[in-house]
Amino acid sequence: MNAVESEQMISESRLSRLDSKVFVIAITLTGFLLVMAIMGYFSYQRQLSIARAAGNELSRLIESDLQHNENFSDAVSMLYMRLKRGESGSVHVRQEFDRDSGIYGINLYADKPNNALEGTLQSVTPLTEDALLIAESIDMALKIENKDSRYSKMERRYFFSGDNHFIYITNKMPLSRFVFQHNNGKSHSMFTTPQSGVWLSQKLRAAPVTRNNAVTHVYIDSISNAPVITVRHPVWSRTKGGVVLGWLCFDYQQSELQEIVRSLGVSAQNNFLNVYLLDKQTNTEFRIAGKSSDGKETQVSINDRYDVIVTINTLRYYVTQKGRNDLMVLLLVALCFLAAYMICCNIIRAARERAQRDPLTGLYNRSWLHKLDQRKTKDNMTVVMIDCNNFKAINDTHGHAVGDSLLKHIGQLLRARLNSNSDYAVRMGGDEFLLVFEGSNVSQVRACMKRIESDIAMSSAKIPLTVSYGVTEVARGMSIYTAIALADTLMHNAKKDAKNPDA
Ligand SMILES: Nc1nc2c(ncn2[C@@H]2O[C@H](COP(=O)(O)OP(=O)(O)OP(=O)(O)O)[C@@H](O)[C@H]2O)c(=O)[nH]1
Structure with missing residues (x-):
C-alpha cells in the first residue's frame, strides 16, 4: 500500500467515524423526540378528555338546574291557579311584621326533624291577597319538591318580583342559625338571622332591576357584591301565554357554580381546571373555577345563551399527581435514551478500537496510522520499518501455525522493548x-533495535530468524507517510545488503 492509498483510507475512516457518531446522535434524538411526541399526544388527549368530561358534566348540571327552576315556577303557577279557583284548600301562610327590620315576612316550609329551613318570604310592603296566594303556592311547591335531588341540597338564592311587590326568599339553611324573636312575651314565629337582618332589608329596599330577558348577563349583585346571573321564570295567573303575575328569579352566584364544579369528581382533585361560563350574547366570561384562561380549551354549550368553557393549565396539570406520572415516564424515557446513547457510543468505541488492532499480534494495524497523522509531529520522532528475512521459508518448512506463533512472539518482544508511554x-x-x-533520538533508537535484533535471534534459536530494518528520523514538518516510505526503502536496502554481502 502506498502513501496515497493510506491517506485515502485514513480520510475514509475519519469520515465513517464522524458518520457513526452523527448517526447515533440522530437516531437517539429522533427516538427521543418521537417518544416525546407520542407521549405529548396522549397527554394532550387525556387533558382534553378531562376538560370535556368536566364541561359536559357542568353543562348537564346547570341545564338540569335551569329545568328544575322552570318546573318549580310552573308548579307555583299551577298551585296559584288552583288556590285562586278554591281547588287546593285555603291559604295557611301567615303574614307577620318584624319591627326591628321593618320587614313583612311569611314562614316557609320548615323541615324541623332535619333541622332545615326552606326560607322565609320577606317584603317591605304588606303582602296583598294575591301575593299571599303566591306565597302559599311557593310554600306548597317547596313541600312537594324532590328533597333528594342534588339541586335541593344546594344553597339557593331566589326572589319573586311582581308589579306591586318584591318578595325575597331567604336561603335554605339550618334552623339553628335562626333566632326566634319574641314580641311582648308572645312567641314570634318570624325567622330572622342576626347577621342577615340588615342585609335582607337592604336587599328588599333596593329597587329590583327590571329585566326583559329570561336570563341576565353576568352582573355584580348590589347587595352581596358578588358576580351573579339571574334566570327568571314567569308565574302565570292563567295558563302559559296568559297574564304574568311576576317572575320567580333564581340567582346563580359564582360560589354556587363553584360548588357544582367541586361536586364533579374529576375537578375535585385536579386543580388544573379553569372553568368559565361564556355569555354568548355579550361575549362576557364568568369565571367559576381556576385562575388563568390559558391551556387546552374545550367548549360545551348549555343553551342558546351560555357555553361552558373548560381550559387546562398544563403546568399545573403536570404538578398535580396525574401529570407527575407523565413527567416520571418522560424522565425515565430520557434516561433510557441517555443510557442507550452511552451504550451505543461504547460499542462504537470498542469496535473502532478493535478495527485498529491486528488480531494475531495485538499490535496496532495500518489503519491506526491516521491517528499519528492527525497529531502534530513531535520533535525527536523516529520510525523503523522491520521485515523478517526469508519468512516464506519458515512457513514452508515448519508450517503456517508455527509462522503465526513466531509473528505473535515478535509482537511480544517488540512491545517488551518499547516505552508504552x-x-x-x-x-x-x-x-x-x-x-x-x-x-528518542536516532542513536537511542538504533541501540534499542540492536537489543530487539538479539532478542529475536535468541528467542528463536530452534528456528533461526533474522530481521532487516530501516531507521528514519521524522524531520519537522515531514509527513509520517513520507518517513515510513523512507524507512521502508532503507529496510529493503539493508535486506539486499544482508542477502548480498559482497555487493
Ligand atoms: N504464518 C504466517 N505467514 C504469513 C502471514 N502473513 C504473511 N505471511 C507469509 O510471510 C511471507 C512473507 O514473504 P515475503 O516478505 O514476501 O518474503 P520472505 O520470505 O520474507 O523473504 P524476504 O522478505 O525477501 O526476506 C509470505 O510467505 C506470506 O505468506 C501470517 O499472518 N502468518
Whole structure:
C-alpha cells in the first residue's frame, strides 16, 4: 500500500467515524423526540378528555338546574291557579311584621326533624291577597319538591318580583342559625338571622332591576357584591301565554357554580381546571373555577345563551399527581435514551478500537496510522520499518501455525522493548512491522533495535530468524507517510545488503 492509498483510507475512516457518531446522535434524538411526541399526544388527549368530561358534566348540571327552576315556577303557577279557583284548600301562610327590620315576612316550609329551613318570604310592603296566594303556592311547591335531588341540597338564592311587590326568599339553611324573636312575651314565629337582618332589608329596599330577558348577563349583585346571573321564570295567573303575575328569579352566584364544579369528581382533585361560563350574547366570561384562561380549551354549550368553557393549565396539570406520572415516564424515557446513547457510543468505541488492532499480534494495524497523522509531529520522532528475512521459508518448512506463533512472539518482544508511554508498534501486514519512537533520538533508537535484533535471534534459536530494518528520523514538518516510505526503502536496502554481502 502506498502513501496515497493510506491517506485515502485514513480520510475514509475519519469520515465513517464522524458518520457513526452523527448517526447515533440522530437516531437517539429522533427516538427521543418521537417518544416525546407520542407521549405529548396522549397527554394532550387525556387533558382534553378531562376538560370535556368536566364541561359536559357542568353543562348537564346547570341545564338540569335551569329545568328544575322552570318546573318549580310552573308548579307555583299551577298551585296559584288552583288556590285562586278554591281547588287546593285555603291559604295557611301567615303574614307577620318584624319591627326591628321593618320587614313583612311569611314562614316557609320548615323541615324541623332535619333541622332545615326552606326560607322565609320577606317584603317591605304588606303582602296583598294575591301575593299571599303566591306565597302559599311557593310554600306548597317547596313541600312537594324532590328533597333528594342534588339541586335541593344546594344553597339557593331566589326572589319573586311582581308589579306591586318584591318578595325575597331567604336561603335554605339550618334552623339553628335562626333566632326566634319574641314580641311582648308572645312567641314570634318570624325567622330572622342576626347577621342577615340588615342585609335582607337592604336587599328588599333596593329597587329590583327590571329585566326583559329570561336570563341576565353576568352582573355584580348590589347587595352581596358578588358576580351573579339571574334566570327568571314567569308565574302565570292563567295558563302559559296568559297574564304574568311576576317572575320567580333564581340567582346563580359564582360560589354556587363553584360548588357544582367541586361536586364533579374529576375537578375535585385536579386543580388544573379553569372553568368559565361564556355569555354568548355579550361575549362576557364568568369565571367559576381556576385562575388563568390559558391551556387546552374545550367548549360545551348549555343553551342558546351560555357555553361552558373548560381550559387546562398544563403546568399545573403536570404538578398535580396525574401529570407527575407523565413527567416520571418522560424522565425515565430520557434516561433510557441517555443510557442507550452511552451504550451505543461504547460499542462504537470498542469496535473502532478493535478495527485498529491486528488480531494475531495485538499490535496496532495500518489503519491506526491516521491517528499519528492527525497529531502534530513531535520533535525527536523516529520510525523503523522491520521485515523478517526469508519468512516464506519458515512457513514452508515448519508450517503456517508455527509462522503465526513466531509473528505473535515478535509482537511480544517488540512491545517488551518499547516505552508504552511514547513508543508504538504496528504490524503493517505479513511479516512487516513498524516502530514509532517519540522522544528518542536516532542513536537511542538504533541501540534499542540492536537489543530487539538479539532478542529475536535468541528467542528463536530452534528456528533461526533474522530481521532487516530501516531507521528514519521524522524531520519537522515531514509527513509520517513520507518517513515510513523512507524507512521502508532503507529496510529493503539493508535486506539486499544482508542477502548480498559482497555487493
Ligand atoms: N504464518 C504466517 N505467514 C504469513 C502471514 N502473513 C504473511 N505471511 C507469509 O510471510 C511471507 C512473507 O514473504 P515475503 O516478505 O514476501 O518474503 P520472505 O520470505 O520474507 O523473504 P524476504 O522478505 O525477501 O526476506 C509470505 O510467505 C506470506 O505468506 C501470517 O499472518 N502468518
